[in-house]
Amino acid sequence: EAGVTQFPSHSVIEKGQTVTLRCDPISGHDNLYWYRRVMGKEIKFLLHFVKESKQDESGMPNNRFLAERTGGTYSTLKVQPAELEDSGVYFCASSALDSTYNEQFFGPGTRLTVL
């Protein structure tokens, strides 16, 4: 069974540019999460989808971040325009809707560097 995949693995952009990160969850997982780790700090929650609906977006830092999950399958996270402080590793995770302990399966992450 394929795990959670993320694309790209690395992205280097200049301040002011736009970047779109993609996450493909494990097939059949209706829960999809985005997290971010800024260097040296903890991995922090950004938002949670249940199928195509945003269940919780309390962790989104500001309106430069836009997440979508059209059709309830893969998700994209767009940063527009990117700022220096957006640099970090963006993780995606998924879990089954009926997961008793909400065990989340994580992807390898996308390392974003904003210059």
Next chain:
Amino acid sequence: AQSVTQLGSHVSVSEGALVLLRCNYSSSVPPYLFWYVQYPNQGLQLLLKYTSAATLVKGINGFEAEFKKSETSFHLTKPSAHMSDAAEYFCAVTTNTGNQFYFGTGTSLTVIP
């Protein structure tokens, strides 16, 4: 709300020595606790989880952790470190009423030959 504190951002042990990585949590409701490991250039891999059953939890690669409610701790241990254990380790907490994970800042483990 929940939170996790991992004491020691960097831990070094000799090969064959005991590994002890500390995790303390804060939660107003019964927690579910997880340890994840991240090897270089890889994603987060689940090591073990506590879900209110046995307080001593065994995971993969010889790791185990003990849930101690009185100490609000969930420390990760391994009796004998192996070179392949060098990685970054993350402790996380969630609950049955929430969905997001709250992570600690991570502990980077170095194993010295």
